Amino acid sequence: MEHVLKRPTTYSAPKRSFADRLQHWLPKIVLSPTIVVTLVCIYGFIFWTAALSLTNSRFLPSFNFVGFTQYSKLMDNDRWLTSITNLGIFGLLFMLIAIVLGVFLAIFLDQNIRQEGAIRTIYLYPMALSFIVTGTAWKWILNPGLGLEKLMHDWGFTGFQFDWLVDSDMAVYTLVIAAVWQSSGFVMAMFLAGLRGIDASIIKAAQIDGASLPVIYWKIVLPCLRPVFFSAVIITSHIAIKSFDLVTAMTAGGPGYSSDLPALFMYAHSFTRGQIGLGAASAMMMLGGILAILVPYLYSELREKKS
Template sequence: MPVTHTNTPAPLASTTPWQDKMQVWLPKLILSPTIVVTLICVYGFVIWTGLLSFTKSRFLPQFDFVGWRQYERLLNNDRWITACENLLIFGGLFIAICLLIGVLLAIFLDQKIQQEGMIRTIYLYPMALSFIVTGTAWKWILNPGLGLENLVHQMGFTDFKFDWLVNSDMAVYTLVIAAVWQSSGFVMALFLAGLRGIDSSIINAAQIDGASKPRIYWSIILPCLRPVFFSAIIILSHLAIKSFDLVTALTSGGPGYSSDLPALFMYSHSFTRGQMGLGAASAIMMLAGILAILVPYLYSELRGKRNA
């Protein structure tokens, strides 16, 4: 009689209780140092800064609580008011121009043009630089005696004038120029990824119905990119509020305090002027500004998922 062979799977090796415990606890043990460092160095220092903002700390922490006095001083400080006004100008223009340029560049690259990879790399390259490098480079470019104005004068156009860097009324706009140059490529990458994720059948159906390409982008594609708009606004707002290195390298807050921003105000009062309590209060106000943008966004996202 023929002998039949059946392939029976080998029995799984039984694990010991110790091995079962290790499988449960090993990931937690590996992640625990990172969690502890994050809790201490991020959330712990945020709480510590909040406590300092209610004290009269100067060069060193002093835990003599004075209530809301530091916040009252902050709101009555002319330099802080100027810094907040500059932030509204800088942040508003920075976000709006970056969104406009980013969307247009993404639509341009979405047309399946030749050498798309090379062009995309050129647009993204400024984001690889630090804001210190960007600020230093644009400081040379915008310097009336060394940069653009001097170059145009050498070409024979001696009436040309571009002295925004040393003009107290225009200095804040030089920050916008440098920041937009660096961040527009990143916004383009966000929108290009969003465009590539849209179902092409929707576009084909609109084309069959006779819709023009500008109409398709305006009425169909851009509304589908609403989450990308929200994400880009959140990221750009965060960059604008915490801008310190760009201001330091490009204008140092000058002339005078005409291009000062809250981050530079916080640093100077905390570490150079011996007003740590006031600097901590300004840091908490900056955190509140970020939360005022982030919390409604997170709420809308969570609410949308819950309704879905």
């Protein structure tokens, strides 16, 4: 019996048409400009700012590296220390009040009340405004000779006094009022979305067991919203650290430097006082503050997913 040896058949992949190759590369081509712009305009400028913070640059960038001299000058600058203190007061109060108020507003809307859509829109409306508009409006409202105090005096309440805007000890708290007014509605929307994502059977089971509504929210619902709490903390802290337009429009850092914040300090020293190196150092300190909040959160989230 003869055995006929045949060569093994080799299969070559069919050639891809031009349309198939275009469909494969088109998403990469479309996204490549965005990726390049992101790398250059965000991460590239971060590294550029970090490099400038190590130089003695003044009105123009200089490549005379001086190590951490700018950072030591920053720590000896009274205005910077004042702005850090103000940021601690403003940031903590803003985050606490905005989150607590947002939770209560979300719980209120979660009760299936009438006209929920209209009320939710009213709560969210301030987020449609820029911080410049918010700062200008609240500057008029809190101006002793123009706003709330004058209105109360015109109504006959001559003993009423609310001059925080021009009081160096209280000016920073007016920033808290304006920031909470603008951002609490957004925090409310975050928590409302979280509440609507909780299984209703859990709440019904707790009600059958005799738990009251406050106990249900405190013991069951709010612990389920821990990721929302983390997100709210990160977003509000980011808003607080980078606050510039609100301060500029409302108090301009005054009276004196009593309501100054790091973002305003950075702008003043980088663009008006010709101290680019010192301004870059302050910018890197602000970035460090944001990373100090963001990195532990990301670490905890990734750790939980792995476990």
